[in-house]
Amino acid sequence: MVRKPAKMYRNLAKKAYTRREYMGGVPGSKIVQFDMGNLSQDFPVELSIVVEETCQIRHTALEAARIGINRQLLKEVGRANYHLKIRTFPHHVLRENKQATGAGADRVSEGMRLAFGKAVGTAARVQSGQKVFSVWTSPQYAEKAKVSLRRGIYKIPTPAKIVEERVTAA
Numbered sequence: 563m564v565r566k567p568a569k570m571y572r573n574l575a576k577k578a579y580t581r582r583e584y585m586g587g588v589p590g591s592k593i594v595q596f597d598m599g600n601l602s603q604d605f606p607v608e609l610s611i612v613v614e615e616t617c618q619i620r621h622t623a624l625e626a627a628r629i630g631i632n633r634q635l636l637k638e639v640g641r642a643n644y645h646l647k648i649r650t651f652p653h654h655v656l657r658e659n660k661q662a663t664g665a666g667a668d669r670v671s672e673g674m675r676l677a678f679g680k681a682v683g684t685a686a687r688v689q690s691g692q693k694v695f696s697v698w699t700s701p702q703y704a705e706k707a708k709v710s711l712r713r714g715i716y717k718i719p720t721p722a723k724i725v726e727e728r729v730t731a732a
Contacts, residue, residue: 566658566682569719571618571620571656571683571685572617572618572719572720573617573618574616574617574618574687578653578654578687579654579655579657580653580654580655582655585655585681587680587681588655588681588684589681589682589683589684591621591652591684592621592622592624592625593621593624593625593628593648593652594625594628596647596648596651597645597646597647597648598628598632598635598645598646598647599632599635599641599642599643599644599645599646600641600642600643600644600645601645603642603645604698604729605644605645605698605699605700605729606700606701606728606729607698607699607700607701607704607707607726607727607728607729608696608697608698608726608727608728608729609696609697609698609699609704609707609708609711609724609725609726609727610649610693610694610695610696610697610711610724610725610727611693611694611695611696611711611714611715611718611722611723611724612691612692612693612694612722612723612724612725613688613689613690613691613692613694613718613720613721613722614690614691614720614721614722614723615690615720615721616687616688616689616690617687617688617719617720618654618656618685618686618687618688619650619652619685619686619688619694619718619719619720620652620656620683620684620685620719621652621683621684621685621686622683623717623718623719624648624650624652624686624694626717627694627695627713627714627715627717627718628646628648628695628714630710630713630714630716630717631646631695631697631710631711631713631714632646634709634710634713635697635706635707635710638703638706638709638710639699639703639706639707639710643699643700643703644697644698644699644703644707645697645698645699646695646696646697647695647696647697647698648694648695649692649693649694649695649696650686650688650692650694651686652684652685652686653684653686653687654684654685654686654687655681655683655684656681656682656683656684656685657678657679657680657681657682658679658680658682659674659677659678659679659680660679660680688720693725694718694722695711695714697710697711701728704726708724708726711724712724
């Protein structure tokens with residue numbers, strides 16, 4: 563079956579559907595890892611992607627954004643000079659009532675009868691003002707990290723902005 567466009571799953575329409583022990587056949591998450599870069603060092607600058615609207619972000623969009631951000635950071639900053647973290651997890655299971663297409667589909671398809679749907683993927687539900695990705699780095703690499711985070715914003719199905727925070731030593 564063809565993957566449906568992300569705009570079909572972007573809005574929060576119903577209650578969260580997360581109890582995996584009651585459902586069979588939920589596809590696995592495409593997200594490979596949640597922490598990348600130098601995990602042992604503390605960095606003074608935190609840059610984060612903050613969403614401006616409440617929505618759902620599919621696991622495929624999160625992985626695409628992660629790949630884009632991480633690849634740019636590796637090239638521009640180097641693995642030892644940043645820590646990238648995905649701050650949301652795709653808990654919500656997306657369902658789709660699959661319809662048969664082609665010749666004779668009207669005899670095969672049941673229409674809206676028992677239209678609960680089968681699990682087709684997962685999504686992270688995010689609220690407005692929530693951080694989705696964060697990068698910790700040194701002040702000299704802050705601008706390059708900001709450029710790489712902008713690349714990740716293009717992959718997310720909602721308006722977002724980059725917020726910078728400086729951690730002061732207490």
